[in-house]
Amino acid sequence: MRSPQIAIASAVLASALAAFSSGSARSAGDPYASGDAAEGAKLVQSSGCEGCHGARFVGGLGPKLVGIEKSQTADQIADKIKNPKAPMPNFGFDDAQLANVVAYLSSLSGSSGAPVVKVVPPNPTSGATVLVTFSGTPPSDVEVQAWMQMGATGHGTGWLPLQKTDDPHTLSAKVEFSMGGAWTLKLRYPSGKEIDVPLYVGG
């Protein structure tokens, strides 16, 4: 949900923000501005970024990354990954991978328009509440499933309907994580479109 302050800040930074919102106009020659956030999510998970940047990227040894797109351009974010400052290692991403990582990191705070998924408590040991906040009116009949890939098959909760909450932009569902590990929260729209959000459930 956007507060007036953020709306004003958005207006001020409109041209910069437009450069890295997915699908928006961007300045020519900005090779990192149109990556695939879903692909970026996989790269981020397999690189262990949360190990230093904190669960859900709220910061730890390394700085907070949620909302990084508000203060840095795609180019600047990519540069910090391409030319990291020790002790951050260099993962050797190519330009396409960098764009994908930038897109994913830029989507964490929801300013790109994708729904923001939050899990409460943040490090669930079993049951948790999944909160999905949409930037506009939430679509009806959106479903969520917690899924863990295991080799060629997987293990999931089945599709659960999202319920309304007190916040008109936010829907919720209760999810039971039967074990810890690398889960994926899948959101499915009535149109069939699916969004995957990686979630690591600690122990």
Next chain:
Amino acid sequence: MSVNVVGRLSARAADADTVRYTLTAEPFAFAPLQGTEFAALAYNGSIPGPVLRVRDGQNLRVNFVNRTHEASTIHWHGFVLPNAMDGVPDVTQPAVGDDQTFTYAFTPGPTGTRWYHSHTPLQALKGLFGMIVVEDPRDEHADVDLSIVFHDVPRMSTIDEAMKGVSRAPMVDPPGSPELLAMAPDDKMGDEVGYIAHCINGASYPKTKPIAVQVGQKVRLRILNANLTQTRYVRLAGHALRLTHADGNLLPQPLEVDILRIGVAERYDAWFEVTKPGAWLLQGISADPMVFEQAVVIHTPGLEGATPLAARNSLSDARVFSYELASGLLSGGSHLPAEQIDVKKAYVLGGGDYGSDRWTMNGKIYPDTEKIVVRSGNRIEVRFTNKSDMHHPMHLHGHNFDVVEIDGRILRSPISKDTALVNPNGGTMTWRFTADSPAGRWLLHCHNDIHMMDGLMTEVVYE
């Protein structure tokens, strides 16, 4: 003195017939990374304990001082030695009490990278472990010889849950790993332990002490997985690893891999050459984002503070170590080589259902598991069939065995080990060895501490 470097023995020690050490075990406040504290135990104030080294043929004399406030022993893992020196409380010796001392004296062998640890439940996982190297004069020359110990710090509250089979701690094996592929869709683990830190040589990245090497050097990494439950995948960014030894014993031939799969209690000797300046991470690979901190920088002069190159936490597009690969991948035929076998024993490994506190051998738990009774000189064959859904790092005290069969495939070249991972879901493994060790009771058990404490243990007994 850097704990990593396995240097030459001092001239005095090299000339002596007996190398002496004192190992004092006592409580230790361990802080593997910022903001974490762990009430640990340590030998001589360090985790891992000091690297001990002797030359082939020298005697070892270790004065063990126990100040842990509980019973303790030292087990010498991978050695063929007098049974009374094997360090198993109430089996090979009375436990050493608090404030008591005990002298371990034996001639260490076979040669190679081995280790020592407490055999009192829970003490090893609290920090009482270290590497011991028996130098083999026939080894190829290494410019740098390093001890690399992977060890994870457990969240102690999850151990009790894990032993009861109701833990929710995560599986952290990398996607695509044999461990994860073995899980069925409706599986709940229940016996995994949660960890608060993942370390190499006593610290987590970036606190791990960087290792300096020089261009042109041939580097030997002696790698030990001193973890309590988890197999670890090890890779060195920008380099392949050439493996020469497994559990201290020569592999049939050197083997080059990108990723070393190392089970609990296993050791591998991995070599690489420094061909250009740089800084690279030697890291543990896992699906757990925190395992990213299980990394140490290896760098050339002047680049200690430089950004190190990191490898992806992924097994895809990489050559991963396996016993089959080490054996040459070609089949050794359809039957085990014919020979006189005096004692054959088959065990079905099972148990470990969610909510269960039992891991079984032929349906029983220790001390009621069926023992293998042998006579000195006997030729023994042991076959495991693992019906559980987890790999088990099976370890035999006092002997090194040949792995001759895996999952129905006869190995072309047997692999000599003291600890070997048996595959789940019907996986099989056959060992052959000779009962030519000193007489006594020799434990045979899964080295996953939870499984061992829940009963997956038996003995080879010399009658």
